[in-house]
Amino acid sequence: MTVAEYLAPVWLGRLRVSDPDIVVSLQMGNSERAAEVVDQMGSDIGFVEGQSAPHGLSSRVVQADDLVLVVAPSHAWARRRVAVSPSELATTPLVLREVGSGTREVLEAALGSLGFEAIPSVAMASTTAIKAAAISGAGPAVLSRLATDSEVEDGRLAVVPTEGIPLGRSVRAVWRRDRPLTPPAKRLLRQIETHIKAERT
Numbered sequence: 001m002t003v004a005e006y007l008a009p010v011w012l013g014r015l016r017v018s019d020p021d022i023v024v025s026l027q028m029g030n031s032e033r034a035a036e037v038v039d040q041m042g043s044d045i046g047f048v049e050g051q052s053a054p055h056g057l058s059s060r061v062v063q064a065d066d067l068v069l070v071v072a073p074s075h076a077w078a079r080r081r082v083a084v085s086p087s088e089l090a091t092t093p094l095v096l097r098e099v100g101s102g103t104r105e106v107l108e109a110a111l112g113s114l115g116f117e118a119i120p121s122v123a124m125a126s127t128t129a130i131k132a133a134a135i136s137g138a139g140p141a142v143l144s145r146l147a148t149d150s151e152v153e154d155g156r157l158a159v160v161p162t163e164g165i166p167l168g169r170s171v172r173a174v175w176r177r178d179r180p181l182t183p184p185a186k187r188l189l190r191q192i193e194t195h196i197k198a199e200r201t
Helices: 002-018 031-041 086-090 102-112 127-136 145-153 183-200
Strands: 046-050 057-071 093-097 119-124 141-144 158-160 168-176
Touching: 002 046, 002 127, 002 141, 002 145, 002 168, 002 183, 031 046, 031 057, 031 168, 046 057, 046 102, 057 102, 057 127, 057 145, 057 183, 086 102, 093 102, 093 127, 093 141, 102 141, 102 168, 119 127, 127 141, 127 145, 141 145, 145 158, 168 183
Parallel strands: 093 119
Antiparallel strands: 046 168, 057 141, 057 158, 057 168
16 A cells, blocks of 8 residues: 555656556555455556565565654654664554555564564554544554655654664565566566666665
């Protein structure tokens, strides 16, 4: 959903400018669903978030991302100077993405590697809904930095530092191993990689 809401519209907009004859149909879902659509329904290309590629699909990392812990400015954590530890995060009910999302997978793997589990106060299938819940004071949330930049910049959310919790992840393009990428999918992937490379320089 992070890719679909915050990255894909820009990627597909560029593709339409460079290749106006290409017609695109975008299906939105979490990483688990995106892999299913590519594998079982024959989509040319999909994009997933997480620590590893879905089983049975070819993949290529296109962009790095990381998760951040965010709270409403009124939350006590917004003013703390000491980073949140793994044990503290694991004992705090969180506003989380649903099971099957790349965001939740990364958080659970990060805490699991340290012997902890995440405690959901509520699980939602929409990043936008989670941000709204966090802004309203429902509790801390762990989301992609890409998805929270705007709210952090305008002061609706505050990033809380964490320590010792590996929250890095990758955005991957995925496609079926038994079928080569179609020409439009190749052009899209090439444009994404070219643009990201240009941003780094």
